[in-house]
Amino acid sequence: MRSLFRSHYHSFENNIMKRIYFALPFLALTISEAAFATDGYFPHGYGVKSQGAGGVGIALPQDTLAIASNPAGLSAIGNRIDIGATWFRPIREAEIQGHPMPINGTYEANETTNFIIPEFGYSRTISPETTVGIAVYGHGGMNTDYKKPVPLFGTSRLGMDMAQLFIAPTVAYKVTPTQSVGVSLDLAYQRFKAKGLQNFANPMFSESPNNVTGNDYDHSYGVGIHLGWQGQVSDNVTLGAHYKSKTYMSKFDKYKGLFANQGDFDIPSSYGAGIAVKATPKLTIAADVERINYSDVDSVGNGLANFFTAQLGSNKGAGFGWQDSTVYKLGVIYAATDNLTLRAGYNHINQPIPSSQTLFNIIAPGVVENHATLGLTWAFENKSELSFSYFHAFEHTVHGKGSIPAAFGGGEANLKMYQDAIGVGYSWAL
Numbered sequence: 021m022r023s024l025f026r027s028h029y030h031s032f033e034n035n036i037m038k039r040i041y042f043a044l045p046f047l048a049l050t051i052s053e054a055a056f057a058t059d060g061y062f063p064h065g066y067g068v069k070s071q072g073a074g075g076v077g078i079a080l081p082q083d084t085l086a087i088a089s090n091p092a093g094l095s096a097i098g099n100r101i102d103i104g105a106t107w108f109r110p111i112r113e114a115e116i117q118g119h120p121m122p123i124n125g126t127y128e129a130n131e132t133t134n135f136i137i138p139e140f141g142y143s144r145t146i147s148p149e150t151t152v153g154i155a156v157y158g159h160g161g162m163n164t165d166y167k168k169p170v171p172l173f174g175t176s177r178l179g180m181d182m183a184q185l186f187i188a189p190t191v192a193y194k195v196t197p198t199q200s201v202g203v204s205l206d207l208a209y210q211r212f213k214a215k216g217l218q219n220f221a222n223p224m225f226s227e228s229p230n231n232v233t234g235n236d237y238d239h240s241y242g243v244g245i246h247l248g249w250q251g252q253v254s255d256n257v258t259l260g261a262h263y264k265s266k267t268y269m270s271k272f273d274k275y276k277g278l279f280a281n282q283g284d285f286d287i288p289s290s291y292g293a294g295i296a297v298k299a300t301p302k303l304t305i306a307a308d309v310e311r312i313n314y315s316d317v318d319s320v321g322n323g324l325a326n327f328f329t330a331q332l333g334s335n336k337g338a339g340f341g342w343q344d345s346t347v348y349k350l351g352v353i354y355a356a357t358d359n360l361t362l363r364a365g366y367n368h369i370n371q372p373i374p375s376s377q378t379l380f381n382i383i384a385p386g387v388v389e390n391h392a393t394l395g396l397t398w399a400f401e402n403k404s405e406l407s408f409s410y411f412h413a414f415e416h417t418v419h420g421k422g423s424i425p426a427a428f429g430g431g432e433a434n435l436k437m438y439q440d441a442i443g444v445g446y447s448w449a450l
Contacts, residue, residue: 264290
C-alpha cells in the first residue's frame, strides 16, 4: 500500500514539475515586462512573505524565494513550491525650474503606471544535509513614460523601460545541524529601451549617435554567483550573511551610444547580514542590513561631469551618477493562530541619487527611501498556504543643487516618486 502511495505521489509531483517547466518561459517573459524600483532599482524584498515583513530574509527564510536573499536559507525550507505575483504602481514626476527657456514646469512620467511582477520557487531535500531548488524572480528595474517631451532631452515623449530577470538554481548544505551554506548560479536576463533622447544622438555627444534612442528593445544576458551562510546560534537567535557578485552581462548593442563602455550594463554586487530573534513562541523579529554597490557599474555610477570630458557610450562616458546605498530592513512576524500568521515591517534606503545628479535621472527617478509593509498568510489543512502583502513607499523629493549645468542653460531638476504594491502568493508542501 505504501509503495502504491509513493508511486502516485511521485507521479503527481512529476506532472506538477512538467507544468512548471512548460510555464517558465512565459513567466520569464512576464517578468521582463515589469519594472520594480524600490531600493534604488532593486526590490525591497523577494517573495510575498518577505515583502510583507519589510523585505527581511537573510536570516529568516519563509519560502523558496529566500534564495534571492540568502541561498543558505534553502536548507530550512523543505519540499515545496511557491507561486506569486505583485501588482506594482509607481508614481513618478520631474520638475524643471530656473531655466532661461520656457521649459520650466512639472513633467509627469505616469503614462504607464501598472505592472505585474510574478515569482516562482521550488525546493527539494535530497538528503538530510542537502537541499536543491530554483527561484525565478524579477530582480530590479526602472520605468518612466512621460506624457510629453522634455525639451532638454529631445523632441518626442521621454521614457525608458529596463527590467531584470534572475533564474537561480541553488544548492544548500547543512555543514552541522545548525549551520548551513548555500550557493546560487545567477542566470540573468535584462532588456532595455529608451525614447525621447534625440538631443544626445549627435556625434558631438555620443561615439555612436545612431545607438542612443528610439531603437526599441535590446536584450542582454549574463551570469553571477550568490553565496550565503545561515546559523542558529542559540535556541532563539539565527544569524545570516550573503554576498552576491556583480552579474556580468552582455552589452546593449542598440544603446552602445548611450551607456558607458559601448553599451555595458552589468548588475551591481551586493552583500548583507541579518538576524532573526524568536522573542516568544509566537513572535519573531528580524532585521537585515544590506549594501548595494551601484558605483560598481560605470553606466550607473559615472557622474554627469563625465559628459564634458568623454562622449556618451565611451569608456568614461557619463552615467546616472548613482552612489552606493545602504538598506535597513525590519520585520515582525506573529503567529496569531495555528492557521493565521501576520506580518509588518519597515524598510529604509539611503537613496542613491545625489542632488547634483538629478538631471539625467529625470529618466530614472528612483528616489523613494521609506517603505511601510503589511502581510498575512493563511495555512490550509492540506499543507498549502495563501499569502498577501502590501507596501507603500512614501513620497520623497530630491531637489536639484547645481543639477543643470550652465552649458544646458542652468536651473534645477527636481525628482519625486511614491509607490504602492499588493502581492499574492500560493504555496504548497510536496
